[in-house]
Amino acid sequence: MEIIMPKMGDAMTEGKVIRWYKKAGEAVKKGDPLLEIETDKVNLDLEAEQDGTLGDVSAQEGQMVPVGERLATILGAGEKSGAPAKTEPQQRRVIDKKDSIKHTTGEYAEAIEMKAPRIDRTQAQKTNVVAMPQAESSRRRSSPLARKMASSLGVSLEAIQGSGPQGRIVARDVKEFGSGAAAFRPPIGGLKPAAPQQTLEEKSIPLSTMRRTIAKRLAESTGPIPHFYLTVDYDVTNLLSLRQQLNEIEQAKISVNDFVIRAAALAIRHHPNVNASWGDEAIALHGQINIGVAVSTPEGLITPVVRDADQKSLIEIANEVRALAEKAKNRKLRPEEYQSSTFTISNLGAWGIEEFTAIINPPNVAILAIGAATSQPVVIDKQVVIRDRMKVTMSCDHRVVDGAAGAEYLRTLRQYIEQPVRLIV
Amino acid sequence: MAEKSYRDAIRDAMMEEMDRDPNVLIMGEDIGVYEGTFRITAGMLKKYGPKRVIDTPIAEAGMAGTAVGMAMFGLRPVVEMMTMNFAIVAADQILNHAAKVRYFSGGQVDVPMVIRGPQGAGVQLSAQHSQSFESFYAHFPGIKVAAPGTPADAKGLLKTAIRGRDPVIFLESAALYGMKGQVPDDPDFTVPFGQSRVAREGTDVTIVSYSRMLQMSLQAAERLSKEESIEAEVIDLRTLRPLDLEPAIESVRKTHRCVAVQEQWKPFGAAAEIAASLTEAAFDDLDAPVERVTGEDVPMPYARNLELLATPHEEHVIEAVKRVMYRS
Numbered sequence: 001m002e003i004i005m006p007k008m009g010d011a012m013t014e015g016k017v018i019r020w021y022k023k024a025g026e027a028v029k030k031g032d033p034l035l036e037i038e039t040d041k042v043n044l045d046l047e048a049e050q051d052g053t054l055g056d057v058s059a060q061e062g063q064m065v066p067v068g069e070r071l072a073t074i075l076g077a078g079e080k081s082g083a084p085a086k087t088e089p090q091q092r093r094v095i096d097k098k099d100s101i102k103h104t105t106g107e108y109a110e111a112i113e114m115k116a117p118r119i120d121r122t123q124a125q126k127t128n129v130v131a132m133p134q135a136e137s138s139r140r141r142s143s144p145l146a147r148k149m150a151s152s153l154g155v156s157l158e159a160i161q162g163s164g165p166q167g168r169i170v171a172r173d174v175k176e177f178g179s180g181a182a183a184f185r186p187p188i189g190g191l192k193p194a195a196p197q198q199t200l201e202e203k204s205i206p207l208s209t210m211r212r213t214i215a216k217r218l219a220e221s222t223g224p225i226p227h228f229y230l231t232v233d234y235d236v237t238n239l240l241s242l243r244q245q246l247n248e249i250e251q252a253k254i255s256v257n258d259f260v261i262r263a264a265a266l267a268i269r270h271h272p273n274v275n276a277s278w279g280d281e282a283i284a285l286h287g288q289i290n291i292g293v294a295v296s297t298p299e300g301l302i303t304p305v306v307r308d309a310d311q312k313s314l315i316e317i318a319n320e321v322r323a324l325a326e327k328a329k330n331r332k333l334r335p336e337e338y339q340s341s342t343f344t345i346s347n348l349g350a351w352g353i354e355e356f357t358a359i360i361n362p363p364n365v366a367i368l369a370i371g372a373a374t375s376q377p378v379v380i381d382k383q384v385v386i387r388d389r390m391k392v393t394m395s396c397d398h399r400v401v402d403g404a405a406g407a408e409y410l411r412t413l414r415q416y417i418e419q420p421v422r423l424i425v
Numbered sequence: 426m427a428e429k430s431y432r433d434a435i436r437d438a439m440m441e442e443m444d445r446d447p448n449v450l451i452m453g454e455d456i457g458v459y460e461g462t463f464r465i466t467a468g469m470l471k472k473y474g475p476k477r478v479i480d481t482p483i484a485e486a487g488m489a490g491t492a493v494g495m496a497m498f499g500l501r502p503v504v505e506m507m508t509m510n511f512a513i514v515a516a517d518q519i520l521n522h523a524a525k526v527r528y529f530s531g532g533q534v535d536v537p538m539v540i541r542g543p544q545g546a547g548v549q550l551s552a553q554h555s556q557s558f559e560s561f562y563a564h565f566p567g568i569k570v571a572a573p574g575t576p577a578d579a580k581g582l583l584k585t586a587i588r589g590r591d592p593v594i595f596l597e598s599a600a601l602y603g604m605k606g607q608v609p610d611d612p613d614f615t616v617p618f619g620q621s622r623v624a625r626e627g628t629d630v631t632i633v634s635y636s637r638m639l640q641m642s643l644q645a646a647e648r649l650s651k652e653e654s655i656e657a658e659v660i661d662l663r664t665l666r667p668l669d670l671e672p673a674i675e676s677v678r679k680t681h682r683c684v685a686v687q688e689q690w691k692p693f694g695a696a697a698e699i700a701a702s703l704t705e706a707a708f709d710d711l712d713a714p715v716e717r718v719t720g721e722d723v724p725m726p727y728a729r730n731l732e733l734l735a736t737p738h739e740e741h742v743i744e745a746v747k748r749v750m751y752r753s
Binding site for chain 2: 143144145146147148163164165170171172
């Protein structure tokens with residue numbers, strides 16, 4: 001008798017042969033699993049419906065076989081191989097094979113045991129049970145109140161362990177998490193303070209080329225460039241929580257500054273006028289967003305460049321910045337790695353500096369000075385809550401960027417910093 | 426104030442209204458000479474005579490239909506159903522006539538009548554005589570449904586029902602007839618329809634109920650306070666139509682958890698209506714799904730032990746409260 005590809009539901013038109021348990025010529029007993037097939041919903045075993053010898057294995061492992069087509073035959077005693085290769089049209093037997101089918105996809109096996117006489121119903125059941133686990137993995141169960149509390153605390157539910165039925169996150173979990181949330185905050189500082197020197201010596205340090213260049217360029221900057229400064233205070237509670245989650249999930253090492261780089265680059269897309277250079281004849285707006293990142297080296301400051309930062313993911317930016325900073329410290333940067341920035345970010349948060357002003361890195365027309373994220377009591381909905389805040393000061397070249405333009409940019413930047421999920425998409 | 430039983434409060438309400446308004450009359454089976462199966466109408470035939478205290482044949486549809494006609498022409502009949510289970514026979518008169526006349530007459534004709542009688546389980550009256558009808562009647566526009574849980578409310582709500590313009594289904598709990606409580610003496614004391622009340626204040630969970638289940642919920646709340654240090658706020662709905670859920674919503678905004686308690690079967694019951702409405706109004710304030718405590722989904726058994734098993738008890742309310750508080 002023939003073994004055909006069964007129809008396991010109205011929508012099924014073909015199935016895949018995963019593997020054969022029996023070889024051609026091997027003796028099989030009724031009930032023996034012959035092969036495993038895969039449908040769009042489940043994997044399942046087809047069993048032998050009679051004793052005999054497996055023959056005419058026409059479907060190879062990995063092959064897609066239309067419903068109703070022959071997979072092999074079981075030859076009874078005396079029967080010969082060489083049954084007609086072509087089977088009759090599908091209508092002939094559009095599966096009534098439930099009794100001979102056992103599901104191999106473990107957890108669903110019971111739910112979709114095919115005892116019911118109608119295919120439609122089994123199809124419906126399959127759809128249900130298959131869909132459920134997906135929903136579970138993509139969504140944490142939580143009570144509406146817990147969601148409301150988490151959102152007003154700026155806490156992500158992903159970080160909270162639920163204590164309710166089926167892991168549901170309930171109000172008390174958010175409350176507990178909120179009170180212990182400080183423990184999750186990344187420490188400020190992180191850098192060891194310089195050790196005190198035993199004796200102070202008088203000495204003259206010859207100007208290195210680098211120090212000369214720094215001096216020249218910064219003097220050029222504050223001299224001819226009419227600076228002005230805009231300071232804002234961003235809420236980074238969500239950003240810190242997202243960073244922690246990403247680093248846990250992705251096993252990555254994304255710094256707060258990497259978030260700022262991406263946020264700054266994306267915000268530039270809204271305000272290309274801050275991504276520009278001053279010229280005596282014209283203001284040049286740049287076609288690329290290349291973010292210079294101020295890196296401190298023993299020799300002094302250098303700003304390696306993350307090119308097209310708006311088109312790179314957080315992880316790409318993190319990896320690139322780490323590599324560039326390493327090279328900078330070893331003085332291995334190639335010129336193209338620190339030239340042609342269009343916008344610069346300087347971050348002294350790691351030193352615990354809360355707020356500072358930076359000097360524009362010409363020919364850029366703006367620089368962001370990023371302070372440390374610190375926990376602050378703030379008033380939300382007439383209640384004092386503890387939030388993480390970070391001060392950002394933007395220095396602008398007034399010849400190109402007017403006050404309102406700078407303020408607009410910072411407002412857009414706020415959206416990216418305070419709603420950091422925007423940085424993931 | 427005087428201490429009165431639920432039964433006497435109902436009789437007082439009828440007698441005060443009959444004294445006040447000569448158009449008020451009562452009719453029903455065995456209410457006159459026999460003075461009522463549950464003795465609600467004791468002494469009334471003697472006082473008001475057979476024109477205003479009418480013993481009817483065993484014909485509920487006829488009683489209700491007669492009352493509809495009387496009400497359309499200006500009388501204010503109060504019909505006693507020996508139990509509300511018998512009013513099923515009169516459902517067409519109640520739902521298709523009493524409830525529709527004002528609508529069909531373009532607002533010209535009111536039907537000020539009351540159909541009152543006991544319902545519910547707890548007194549071993551078996552499957553046909555122990556049912557609860559609040560969700561059945563409250564489903565229909567055109568009638569009002571009251572379900573008092575205290576003697577004072579029984580009196581105040583019944584007086585409002587008799588004085589009103591609408592057909593009212595007045596559901597008394599057979600198991601509460603003997604219950605005593607403080608009842609105002611003032612002949613003009615009434616309790617308005619559609620005004621729920623906070624029967625017990627609390628902070629941790631909201632229990633919404635009415636009628637006999639109100640009393641049970643209050644007892645459960647006391648035990649929760651003593652045994653679990655849980656302070657339950659208990660809301661008494663008083664009327665199911667109109668249904669005032671504002672105090673319940675306000676309470677849930679405070680407690681974030683709710684248990685709705687009804688005696689009738691779970692499917693399509695009052696508790697389902699309460700749960701759905703609270704979810705619509707206060708979804709973001711809920712920390713747990715609204716739990717329903719209801720009777721078992723079976724015809725009411727006669728045997729005492731089985732009847733007890735089939736009806737909701739304090740234990741059920743306590744368990745449900747612990748579940749919504751994630752304490753179980």
